[in-house]
Amino acid sequence: MDINQEISHVKHGATIKLAGKRKSENSNNGSESGVKKTKLLIPEDTPAIEGPTESGNTFTNVNTGARAKNAAIKVNAHQSPKKRIQLLSPINTEQKQLKEKFIYGNYNKYYGYRNKESKYYDIRLEVFATRSEMFQSKQVLDIGCNSGLITVEVAKLFAVRSIVGLDIDRSLINQANKMLLRQKKMLPFENEARRLHKYPYNVSFVHGNYVLRDDILLEIEHEQFDIILCLSITKWIQLNFGDAGLKQAFRRMYLQLRSGGKLILEAQPYDNYGRRKNMTETINANFKAMQFFPNHFNDYLLSSDVGFESFELMGIPENCIKGFKRPIQIFHKT
Structure with a gap:
């Protein structure tokens, strides 16, 4: 066989092999028996899926809850199972993450939507x-300080001796501390504010949960503050830690106040609770089990279980976005 015949023989063999491969593929496409089946594993929290098929694409209606709208997802039926899972799963996962992200009321844009004109x-x-x-030369604790706007402004405007901002969200505390550090770097190392312990040297931020793991830890509390700010956090404490958690927090506030100290309380009304009741299973369970309602707070704070002597209305904010005009009260410790 000469070289030309050999080349012709090789080409002919390759053509037959390619034709056989195409025939096999066409046969598999037309019969389920020739397809290697791959089980599509859907995470348990992925919603039920159903919908018509059109031109090789599945248009899936994803039910994300009784009140949620159906979302159409375009999924190519010929994509790999892994790709289809990636397309289907994030819908529920992202919503779950967003739902649980602010379960303590730790909104990262809280002041922006609370205040009508300025987030600052x-x-x-x-x-x-x-x-x-009332604030001058006093030591203050701001519970649930978020990113620290109120904490900082109290330090600036009212000549407090010191103020500590506490929040359960570490990222918000980190944000507040970075802002504070920038303020300090703008000043010379030796300056009047530092010498007189004025802003920004009278402010500190701490990450932590104000609700203790066990009531027995209340026994080691001691008086250390003249004023405690508890502003719009009662709902979040109660939804996450139940009636017992909020009652413990009230008792801890009293124990941490010095004689003559004051609790400045802005409590959310009960009708604000229901909108957040489905954020987590724990929140839902605590909401259903509630027996301690906002209209009981004053009596409890004045009872022998806590110990405040009296209270008064400090004021009601005006020009707030609807829903934020809540009474601010002062509870006095003898």
């Missing part, structure tokens, strides 16, 4: 200003 100024400060002398 909180109307509640105007209520505090009516009693500005």
